[in-house]
Amino acid sequence: xxxxxxxxxxxxxxxxxxxxxxxxxxxxxxxxxxxxxxxxxxxxxxxxxxxxxxxxxxxxxxxxxxxxxxxxxxxxxxxxxxxxxxxxxxxxxxxxxxxxxxxxxxxxxxxxxxxxxxxxxxxxxxxxxxxxxxxxxxxxxxxxxxxxxxxxxxxxxxxxxxxxxxxxxxxxxxxxxxxxxxxxxxxxxxxxxxxxxxxxxxxxxxxxxxxxxxxxxxxxxxxxxxxxxxxxxxxxxxxxxxxxxxxxxxxxxxxxxxxxxxxxxxxxxxxx
Amino acid sequence: xxxxxxxxxxxxxxxxxxxxxxxxxxxxxxxxxxxxxxxxxxxxxxxxxxxxxxxxxxxxxxxxxxx
Numbered sequence: 001x002x003x004x005x006x007x008x009x010x011x012x013x014x015x016x017x018x019x020x021x022x023x024x025x026x027x028x029x030x031x032x033x034x035x036x037x038x039x040x041x042x043x044x045x046x047x048x049x050x051x052x053x054x055x056x057x058x059x060x061x062x063x064x065x066x067x068x069x070x071x072x073x074x075x076x077x078x079x080x081x082x083x084x085x086x087x088x089x090x091x092x093x094x095x096x097x098x099x100x101x102x103x104x105x106x107x108x109x110x111x112x113x114x115x116x117x118x119x120x121x122x123x124x125x126x127x128x129x130x131x132x133x134x135x136x137x138x139x140x141x142x143x144x145x146x147x148x149x150x151x152x153x154x155x156x157x158x159x160x161x162x163x164x165x166x167x168x169x170x171x172x173x174x175x176x177x178x179x180x181x182x183x184x185x186x187x188x189x190x191x192x193x194x195x196x197x198x199x200x201x202x203x204x205x206x207x208x209x210x211x212x213x214x215x216x217x218x219x220x221x222x223x224x225x226x227x228x229x230x231x232x233x234x235x236x237x238x239x240x241x242x243x244x245x246x247x248x249x250x251x252x253x254x255x256x257x258x259x260x261x262x263x264x265x266x267x268x269x270x271x272x
Numbered sequence: 273x274x275x276x277x278x279x280x281x282x283x284x285x286x287x288x289x290x291x292x293x294x295x296x297x298x299x300x301x302x303x304x305x306x307x308x309x310x311x312x313x314x315x316x317x318x319x320x321x322x323x324x325x326x327x328x329x330x331x332x333x334x335x336x337x338x339x
Contacts, residue, residue, distance in 0.1 A: 009332070014288055016332075018331075023330060177328050
């Protein structure tokens with residue numbers, strides 16, 4: 001039976017603003033399916049975002065939502081979570097919002113291990129502002145501000161999150177649509193800061209500058225580069241050249257921030 | 273007759289469709305086609321109810337109603 005996405009969408013909000021073929025819609029559908037699987041209540045779920053194409057997502061979903069300053073989703077979400085620890089807090093944003101402008105907030109949220117889920121839609125570019133290169137744009141690729149090719153190496157968002165101390169890190173792609181909801185559901189259930197990086201496509205500002213003929217070519221490229229973690233174990237370093245690992249990359253247990261902070265309040269003689 | 277009963281109903285919300293071709297290309301049995309700027313059903317008989325179009329449509333424009 002057809003999945004009823006409409007019950008999670010604010011009435012009259014569709015069609016959304018994303019360009020034809022943009023993977024953000026696919027990720028939003030994955031998030032909605034994950035929310036449905038986990039039976040998250042609208043009044044107990046907060047979706048927080050910064051600025052950018054991906055950050056328009058909370059506007060469409062019918063639950064508690066917060067559209068904040070550029071890159072500051074993690075800071076605002078930390079406030080929400082500390083004030084109401086029973087809320088399921090989900091952050092959404094793009095690669096520019098999460099790793100450049102909000103890079104500091106992102107790494108420190110990872111370090112704190114506060115119980116939230118960050119969904120980073122990595123489309124390798126700043127889409128909304130006109131296709132400037134982001135920290136995730138691969139070396140040599142073109143953007144409006146690097147017309148002769150980007151000299152910088154791109155960030156590996158998942159490794160950055162692992163290095164900064166996130167306790168659950170997963171990666172999916174917009175092509176592997178049926179995996180997205182499973183990764184997000186697992187991330188939401190994980191206690192601690194969980195990061196889900198979804199490799200996405202931006203046909204408008206990234207694709208046409210980098211000689212992708214169509215959305216389909218961009219989707220097939222995601223299919224080609226993605227290698228599931230288990231399959232990668234049997235592959236040699238040469239075979240893994242230019243590939244990206246997908247699936248759950250990192251999962252550990254560590255004390256959670258809200259609980260640790262409650263202990264601090266206890267020690268300081270608060271709540272009396 | 274019984275064969276016909278099993279056919280799904282593919283609902284296309286034309287107002288939402290942006291014509292990205294994703295559903296047309298990723299349909300394994302090529303049920304869909306582009307008609308102008310929006311998608312339409314070309315050959316419903318071929319549909320195997322795999323739901324790939326519904327799953328992949330970024331614009332919430334396709335629903336496959338199958339029992």
